Amino acid sequence: MKCTVFVPSHITGFFEIVEHHNPLIKGSRGAGVTLNRGVISQVNVTDGNGEIIIKTNGSNYPLEGSVSYKTLDLLRKQFPEEIRWDEKKITIHHQTQVPIEAGFGVSAGSALGTSMSLSKLLKLPLTYNQAAAVAHRAEVELNTGLGDVMGAVMGGFPIRLEPGAPGFGKADRLLDDKVTVKGYEKDFKDINFEDIKYKSIGKDGGELYVISKSLGTIETSSVLKSPEMTRRVNKVARELLGKLISSPQISNFMDLSLEFAQKTGLIDEEVMEIVEVMKEETIGASMAMLGKTAFSISQTPDSSVEGVMVAKVDSCGCRFF
Template sequence: MATTVVTAPVAVAKAFSPGHITGFFEIPKVQGQDALHRGSRGAGFSIDRGISTTVHVFEGRTGAKILINGKAARHKDAEVSQWVVDYYLKGRQMFVKVEHEIGIPVGFGLGSSGAAALSLSYALNKALGARLSLEEAAQVAHEAELACKTGLGTVIAEFAGGFEMRTRAGAPGVGATERMSADGHKAVILCISPISTKAFLANRMDMINGLGGEMLGRLEKTRSVDDFLKMSSQFAETLGLTEGRCRAPVRALREAGFECSVALFGETVFTIVPKGRAGQAAGVLGRFEGTLLVCDIDGRGARITA
């Protein structure tokens, strides 16, 4: 009888990246060709749900296997992760098993592609002994998002964590963020239906630019949660995102006294409320179909966890 030899991994590492919601943004028209200098400016917040990624490294063979919540990933679902793996394995004779544990709905504007790329880059950097700084590892994830056209400013926001403004476009270390206070607040989110970021961005760039930049200038002066929500709402309404399946939940929240908006990009209604009112807001959104999340604002950003 043949004996199956199971080799043990030579290294294991695990990292976490929070999910993120963008309320409004712009893409500067004048940007360098270098991917590290490209991206978006805007404002949003990270949440305490996200993606944990474990990497197992094996010797003796080459390649990679990517699992999402325990199941082998289809290529279209792991494009960004494959890009990051290919970057790290270039010139290395290694095999890596990637296990993404996804704690947020995918495709609903919660920054899942950025969180997957960022947590994977952190884990691979540690497991392979690549010796990149965390900032440099985050730059790899930013490049992956741009190459796969799945995001522009999500990685730098998830790298920083918290309730933030992205004041200069680019990757971590090149772009710039400023943290604002959301102490004592929770995010209440209803994920209704996904939207393709690629398709949406292709058709509405002229509409997005200008408005997002003007809003960022105003938010830099007030730095308030309420103003962020009001501007996000105006931004979403301008793009037509508050119509369709989002219309009724948005109206219900406003009638209950909660300002709210729609995540970029997904049919996902969100609000940020004082913790004492989170149950009331959740009760309003809980009347509608979808996945309801009540989250804390993640103030730590992406990190190595094991």
């Protein structure tokens, strides 16, 4: 039995860490954007002797510390009798379309791909949100992320209003989406639903692009485990969410993201130099949280910055192939 899931990468612009003893309620408030590049997970379940194989981009990945293995293990503990785990061979292949440990939510993509695929293949009694909640819990318990699972599930420009996993937290999104049919807007009554495509659209009717340039990695857990960094992040972030809700525009989201990056001190001079160039050419630019990556939202795929990655805004969220 085989299943394939695509999870859009999620870039966080700003965030507030919210602690809680329950990992399903622990998480973050904040806002971000999802890309049509992300993590493609193919999971294969056959008869076997309990063997588990996890690969990322073709290379074997150690089980210890793996968010994919943590997700599988949580499912195994939640359903110890419903599935004969010791009689299965589970192979998980992740193909990443974005840099790892650079602020694109790859760990959330891996966890979601694992949870969604196994829930479907093994016919586990879980809804979409319940399966996603397992991925969120895996991220929280490993300190690899706090809000990327919710963002990847929502799609578009997610706003995390209250912390927690899907089904526990509360989220909204910026109103950037329109229904288009073969590239043209139509009245609802005239739509042929077989032709519907969902796109994130700029004011001129063109699609929105996410342009990014990665300069290195930041280990997310090193930031999330630091009490001093938590205090600094939360002090800056607390007011930003209210400002975005008061003016829910993409340009405002990007301005607030840059304000967050600068006031927290998370952005360094090297990334800031690229952000300043991107800011002049696009709707806005900032640093991806948490990664040494500059990103911008643009109405064109063009950039004077060399070696950028260009993606489109993804409005559909996590989905099966």
